[in-house]
Amino acid sequence: MNDTSPLVQIRDLSVTYKTRLGDTSAVDKVSFDIRHGEILGLVGESGCGKSTLGKALLRMIMPPGRISAGQILFNGEDILTFDDKRLRDYRGRQASMIFQDPMTSLNPVQTVEQHLVEAIQVHEAQTQTPDATGRIKTLLERLGIMQSRLASYPHQLSGGMRQRVMIGLGLVLNAGLIIADEATTSLDVIVEAKLVDQLREIRDEFGVSILAITHNIALVAEMADRVAVMYAGNLVELGEVSRIFDRPLHPYTQGLLASVPTTEINERKELYKMPGEPPNLARPPSGCRFHPRCPAAMSICSRHRPGLNEAAPGHWVHCWLYQDHPEKEEKTLKVAA
């Protein structure tokens, strides 16, 4: 694999959950790439399918959910075709995940060292414990975790430290992708800021790709290189952080950015409040899922789902405002007339 081809290619990925109300379309025909060594922020209101997408990337969707369509190519291989053995190998060696709650994501009866040694040994049966310990020590040094922490149990560590251990568990086998699902959300602000810095350092040092899932768009501005914005199971916009923040194209992204409070005291402004509520994904709106709440909605928006359109180099948007359709002219003309 050369470095210009993306690490992960997600193609028309759909995930549905069977519920009493019918199938919930939690992720709907989402396509985007994760490049080598980038931090890609994935943002959107809670319930829009971010975690579902993250789990799908590790094939961790459990019943009643399932990946109902699409492809996930990792280094060109479709992970949806992996058998159990290959899948186990993929999880841990190629991709790994950090979860929201650091208090519960480590085994309470194992020390940090036992976690790390186990992670190595389940994937490399031939590695002897002393060798594993050697590697772990080097890794901890690079992560800035003190050696004395190896003997600690999870309950003896702070939240930030636990998340670093989780990161270490992701890196100990040189995985190329780390999915961090709200990994900093439960930490207090100062610890959160530190961990964000650290994630960037880790990316620089280890060259891993990080998919940073968060509902906090301000955090993405600080941490990510590119941003993917999701709304109600759909990808709505994708681009460089600077582009998205300076010139958001999708009305949803515009609304999202306008509703972020600023820290400038003098600039205290009325925050934008998006009208309406996110839809129930068991009965998503027709066409563009955002149209019932969209200030710029046209008649075509409720009838056809907009395709992905590269509005500027590297800046992609799913929105009828930026693309043509035979029915679009017709209807807008009629409305105008």
Add this chain to the structure above:
Amino acid sequence: MSASLRKFIITRILLTIPMVLILITLVFIIMRILPGDPIRSQLGPRVTEAQADVLRERLGLNRPLIVQYGDFLVEMITFDFGNALTQGERPIKDELAEKLPATIELSIPAVIFMAVLGVWSGAYAAKNRKKPVDYIFRLLSIAVYSIPIFVMGLLFQILFSVRLPVFPLAGRMDTVMLVSFDSPTNFYVIDAIITGNWPALGSALAHLALPAFTLGLALTGVFVRLTRVNMIEMLQSDFITAGRARGIPERRLVYKHALRNTFIPILTLIGLQFAALMAGAVLTETTFSWPGIGRYLVERIELRDYTAVQSTIGVFAMFVAGISLIMDILYAFIDPRIRY
């Protein structure tokens, strides 16, 4: 052993002292508020007041309560309980030294059987939740739980000693062998081994099989259910999901990660089960004519043997306190959160 673990164990042992004191005090109080005069019930309705006074004097029941309480404490601490009132009036200490080992010898294999079978089937059912094997295990666990022990015991006796004469019907050893059997500890299995008496060992084990199996199986039902419920909860916890995301094999997640954490509530139940075990032992010992402490207690209650009953219950209370101590220490070994 880490310093913190040692500290925990020492603290826990020291805490056992007030716990035993409370238990003994409870036994003392209960024996005195229970309806029925021990003297009257022992001597029958037609004794003279003078005769009753003689016995009262002998039992120390004429002395102030606080003195009686002090005496009882001393008895319990020194294991010198005086003589029984009935059945040859032997020292109670000797009688207990004979009966208690029989019960322990029956209980240990029963508890091991219960723990191994119960934990394994509970974990297996949890792993295969909502599959046929799960439903079968759950049904079986309800069944063994709801069948009374003596019915189950009787059933096994009919099946395995009468119809298919594989195991002996009752007792701890063949009577013929018992005559020449040398038993220093009263644990027949241990005695047979240390004296190198192999036929006796075979006989002791054969006699042990059915009652231990019955008692163990009766206790297993609750255990399967408890393990299953806790395992299901544990398997949904974040650290299992995180482990799965790291590619840790499912078997390892179930039997190592989840099960080890499930042991914490399970140990508590094993400790509590010892109390249930005693109740079960009474029934099992009666069904299989097993000369243990359960049968002894029933017998002496029927004979209104005041001193024997009070001492036996006191010893039993101390036994439960000891078990609870052992469980807590095991706990600390398993769960690092407890010892800090």
